[in-house]
Amino acid sequence: MSLRELKVCLLGDTGVGKSSIVCRFVEDSFDPNINPTIGASFMTKTVQYQNELHKFLIWDTAGQERFRALAPMYYRGSAAAIVVYDITKEESFLTLKNWVKELRQHGPPNIVVAIAGNKCDLSDAREVLEKDAKDYADSIHAIFVETSAKNAININEIFTEISQKIPLLDTSDSGVRGLKLRRDQSDVTRERTCC
Amino acid sequence: MKRLDDEPTKSGNRTSLSDQLPNGDSVTQRSPVALLQGLRLCQGAWNPGSPWDRQGAHAALWGRPPGSFLVVSDSSSQNKLLCVSVDDQAKKVQDFPIIHTGSAQRLNTSHLAFSDLLQLVIFYTLSRDVLPLCLSVPSWVCGLTEQPEHLVSPLGPKAWLCPSSDLPSDTMSPGTPDTQDTVMCTIQLTAANGALCFINPLYLQEHGDDWLTHSSVSTNLNNRPFSKRERRLSTARAWSGAGLKKRTESVEDSSATLDSSAGSLVQNPVSPMTPTGVVLRRASSSSISDPQKRVSADSIGSPVPQSPHRVSWVEDKLWMNPPAPSSLLHPPCLEFDSLSMSSIDEEPDPEPSVSPSNVQNSPRLQLADKVKNRLSAVGQALGGLMSPQKRLSKRVQEMSERKGNPFAEALRGFVEQTLKTRDVCSVTSTEMLQEVRSSLTALRETLYDSVEIQIIIDSLGDVPDFELDTMLEHALHKVALKPLYSHLYECMKTARQQDGSLQRLQVNQHTLVGRSLEELEGTAGAGVPDAAMLEKIQQRWATMHQQYSPQKKVELLLKVCKNIYHSMTVNAKPGAVFGADDFLPCLTWVLLRSDVVTLQIDTDYMMELLDPSQLQGEGGYYLTSLYASLFYISSFRSRLATRQLSAEAQKSLSQWHRRRTLHCNQSRRSRNRRTIRRHRSGERVEEDSEEVNASASKQRDGDGAHAGDVTETLQSLTESSREEKEEEQNGRSED
Numbered sequence: 001m002s003l004r005e006l007k008v009c010l011l012g013d014t015g016v017g018k019s020s021i022v023c024r025f026v027e028d029s030f031d032p033n034i035n036p037t038i039g040a041s042f043m044t045k046t047v048q049y050q051n052e053l054h055k056f057l058i059w060d061t062a063g064q065e066r067f068r069a070l071a072p073m074y075y076r077g078s079a080a081a082i083v084v085y086d087i088t089k090e091e092s093f094l095t096l097k098n099w100v101k102e103l104r105q106h107g108p109p110n111i112v113v114a115i116a117g118n119k120c121d122l123s124d125a126r127e128v129l130e131k132d133a134k135d136y137a138d139s140i141h142a143i144f145v146e147t148s149a150k151n152a153i154n155i156n157e158i159f160t161e162i163s164q165k166i167p168l169l170d171t172s173d174s175g176v177r178g179l180k181l182r183r184d185q186s187d188v189t190r191e192r193t194c195c
Numbered sequence: 196m197k198r199l200d201d202e203p204t205k206s207g208n209r210t211s212l213s214d215q216l217p218n219g220d221s222v223t224q225r226s227p228v229a230l231l232q233g234l235r236l237c238q239g240a241w242n243p244g245s246p247w248d249r250q251g252a253h254a255a256l257w258g259r260p261p262g263s264f265l266v267v268s269d270s271s272s273q274n275k276l277l278c279v280s281v282d283d284q285a286k287k288v289q290d291f292p293i294i295h296t297g298s299a300q301r302l303n304t305s306h307l308a309f310s311d312l313l314q315l316v317i318f319y320t321l322s323r324d325v326l327p328l329c330l331s332v333p334s335w336v337c338g339l340t341e342q343p344e345h346l347v348s349p350l351g352p353k354a355w356l357c358p359s360s361d362l363p364s365d366t367m368s369p370g371t372p373d374t375q376d377t378v379m380c381t382i383q384l385t386a387a388n389g390a391l392c393f394i395n396p397l398y399l400q401e402h403g404d405d406w407l408t409h410s411s412v413s414t415n416l417n418n419r420p421f422s423k424r425e426r427r428l429s430t431a432r433a434w435s436g437a438g439l440k441k442r443t444e445s446v447e448d449s450s451a452t453l454d455s456s457a458g459s460l461v462q463n464p465v466s467p468m469t470p471t472g473v474v475l476r477r478a479s480s481s482s483i484s485d486p487q488k489r490v491s492a493d494s495i496g497s498p499v500p501q502s503p504h505r506v507s508w509v510e511d512k513l514w515m516n517p518p519a520p521s522s523l524l525h526p527p528c529l530e531f532d533s534l535s536m537s538s539i540d541e542e543p544d545p546e547p548s549v550s551p552s553n554v555q556n557s558p559r560l561q562l563a564d565k566v567k568n569r570l571s572a573v574g575q576a577l578g579g580l581m582s583p584q585k586r587l588s589k590r591v592q593e594m595s596e597r598k599g600n601p602f603a604e605a606l607r608g609f610v611e612q613t614l615k616t617r618d619v620c621s622v623t624s625t626e627m628l629q630e631v632r633s634s635l636t637a638l639r640e641t642l643y644d645s646v647e648i649q650i651i652i653d654s655l656g657d658v659p660d661f662e663l664d665t666m667l668e669h670a671l672h673k674v675a676l677k678p679l680y681s682h683l684y685e686c687m688k689t690a691r692q693q694d695g696s697l698q699r700l701q702v703n704q705h706t707l708v709g710r711s712l713e714e715l716e717g718t719a720g721a722g723v724p725d726a727a728m729l730e731k732i733q734q735r736w737a738t739m740h741q742q743y744s745p746q747k748k749v750e751l752l753l754k755v756c757k758n759i760y761h762s763m764t765v766n767a768k769p770g771a772v773f774g775a776d777d778f779l780p781c782l783t784w785v786l787l788r789s790d791v792v793t794l795q796i797d798t799d800y801m802m803e804l805l806d807p808s809q810l811q812g813e814g815g816y817y818l819t820s821l822y823a824s825l826f827y828i829s830s831f832r833s834r835l836a837t838r839q840l841s842a843e844a845q846k847s848l849s850q851w852h853r854r855r856t857l858h859c860n861q862s863r864r865s866r867n868r869r870t871i872r873r874h875r876s877g878e879r880v881e882e883d884s885e886e887v888n889a890s891a892s893k894q895r896d897g898d899g900a901h902a903g904d905v906t907e908t909l910q911s912l913t914e915s916s917r918e919e920k921e922e923e924q925n926g927r928s929e930d
Contacts (some may be wrong), residue, residue: 019774039760042816058773070823
């Protein structure tokens with residue numbers, strides 16, 4: 001079974017719950033002995049997808065307006081981006097559209113985009129209709145789910161869908177690094193002659 | 196007397212050495228532990244009490260050899276003054292006030308803080324930092340190891356400074372082999388992931404050592420500190436953090452800590468190794484310049500230059516140079532942390548208020564535990580689990596010293612070439628680093644192609660390729676980057692000074708440092724480091740700067756980030772999750788209170804030289820955050836002034852992206868090649884490999900174009916956010 005490292009970056013306004021989503025995803029199978037990270041800004045989780053292991057390297061970005069110019073440093077080389085908005089804040093959905101636009105224009109080619117409408121547990125205060133968001137996501141061929149990090153709704157689903165949308169292992173695929181877990185013993189003398 | 200006659204020459208040597216190494220990485224030619232011990236024992240001589248003041252010190256230092264110094268109290272300010280003779284011809288003495296801030300002492304012109312005066316002084320004997328030259332210590336001080344308190348204490352500054360003051364010769368004790376059977380923890384070996392551990396030589400005697408090859412543990416030339424060290428250790432608080440409460444004990448304790456950590460180092464030159472054909476540079480040079488050592492060597496009858504020099508740690512500057520301020524304070528943490536494969540293990544002292552008392556209660560017990568831990572690590576090493584890195588490093592080191600070896604030749608050419616770029620102003624520092632990086636990758640490939648390395652790799656069994664890359668990279672850093680890093684720093688700093696970016700960074704640091712976390716867009720609920728933590732972080736930064744290996748630098752960066760997280764969460768309500776929204780402002784807050792200039796240089800160094808395979812992981816993430824945060828500070832300006840600057844900064848960013856993508860491809864390409872080669876069954880695969888190369892280069896082109904786009908985006912984004920910023924600022928000033 002091969003291990004693939006998939007860099008996933010999180011984009012979205014501050015306060016929409018980007019890091020909560022990751023924490024929920026990572027901690028659902030929390031094992032302190034496995035690769036603990038020093039903080040919630042960067043987290044990893046390995047899941048099995050078909051006959052591959054997908055190790056998600058999840059890069060959180062700062063959502064404040066002022067830090068927005070720094071985002072390209074974070075999303076470069078990403079295999080996927082999860083753009084998060086808060087269903088109770090319409091403004092965060094507008095920001096999301098800007099992020100998608102920027103990713104489409106300047107992000108890595110073939111980047112998988114997932115849209116997460118977070119805080120769906122607060123549907124009383126909803127400002128963004130699920131249908132509107134879904135239509136928008138469809139129009140840009142993005143993954144779409146409404147999530148609740150608080151109630152653990154649809155969290156794993158986002159990552160499963162990302163796994164499905166990631167192209168099969170291909171050496172020229174940017175942002176995806178294939179790692180061979182086993183290596184054959186090499187014939188030393190042959191090795192020498194080949195150079 | 197011969198010894199004393201040598202003194203002026205010696206201080207001359209030291210001065211020129213530090214001149215050659217403007218980064219402050221001067222090379223000590225004395226055993227650091229003996230120096231520390233000696234200085235501690237005769238503190239009364241260089242740090243005399245109340246009758247001595249500035250005038251007295253100046254009078255005493257007048258015309259003394261450069262580097263001669265005294266520490267006296269300044270009657271006007273209550274601060275201590277470091278008075279240094281800077282020029283014996285011009286009879287010039289300069290004062291450097293020592294500032295006492297909380298639990299730290301530092302020179303007022305320097306950012307490097309120390310927990311006590313002794314550490315401060317010893318640091319400046321080894322690195323000049325802000326001083327015009329390194330402090331010079333009379334050579335007899337290193338001989339003060341056999342408890343001559345009763346002899347030395349009465350010695351005043353006169354004796355300290357006067358070359359003709361005769362010290363009784365019985366204080367100059369040569370090596371005392373009788374302590375040999377109590378020697379402990381003498382060998383450091385580089386294990387996987389660059390970890391260091393200590394081995395009890397008795398263990399080696401018992402169980403043999405295949406990697407150290409032949410001879411048994413030999414009599415140790417320098418082992419005289421050991422009985423004493425061990426005894427002092429037993430009463431000393433072991434590794435304590437920066438936030439020590441009991442200041443009264445700090446001098447004794449921290450020096451003991453330092454002593455113990457350095458003690459294992461000082462033994463290195465006389466390791467249990469075969470001397471065949473290898474020259475121990477450090478020991479041989481000190482045998483020439485240090486009469487004390489020569490006496491010792493003669494008395495035992497083993498010429499020092501024959502000592503071996505094949506183990507990686509012998510040359511490791513970090514360990515040879517304990518005065519690195521933070522490695523003084525935290526060396527054990529580093530070692531123990533890195534014993535594990537994870538660079539981010541729990542540290543022994545996250546809570547300063549708790550750990551000192553705990554440790555004080557059972558220092559010996561803890562020490563015993565640590566030794567035990569190390570022994571288990573050694574067990575693993577002997578079992579082959581920890582040794583691959585060591586074996587690779589050792590082999591690479593050997594290969595690099597072998598005449599006619601293709602790798603050695605390539606390496607030599609690379610080092611010489613890089614050192615030459617000093618005079619070529621047309622080459623920017625980034626271009627230079629870029630070349631260094633591609634040379635490192637090429638050298639690594641050369642290593643992969645070498646039969647010797649292949650044999651080792653094959654014997655390791657199943658190791659993932661990326662781990663092999665990391666291990667070889669690490670081994671390579673020692674032979675390729677170590678001779679260069681001071682030079683690289685210098686070039687980088689010069690370049691950044693010339694283009695004004697460092698000045699901008701400092702100006703903006705000054706502007707922003709008064710802002711609270713909220714004003715830096717920090718979110719509510721996250722704390723910032725307190726004074727003690729901040730001090731600890733500063734020490735980590737300083738240690739980070741000392742590292743020549745970008746990997747090690749990143750490991751230290753991760754430790755700092757962990758400290759920051761700790762501070763963020765310490766007062767937070769349980770369950771709070773702090774992501775990048777909270778972390779980046781907090782990191783910025785910390786940077787504003789740090790030496791941003793040095794950090795910028797270190798960041799450049801890491802960004803350019805880190806193995807591309809590491810850029811996507813945790814280290815890469817926090818390195819990106821560090822870069823982003825520094826960029827945020829340096830680009831924080833009013834709109835008019837920034838537009839051009841920002842364009843430049845953004846350009847450099849996108850260029851970096853392009854470069855590193857290219858390197859990543861290069862590396863990926865070579866990995867493909869390697870993998871294919873290993874599976875290769877005939878010509879057909881060679882063709883495949885060609886195809887892979889072609890596709891990779893195609894991708895590189897694509898990325899290049901993409902990088903250009905990024906610049907524009909960045910440009911527009913920055914400008915728009917800056918407009919808002921300015922509005923905000925205007926609003927504020929109108930208020």
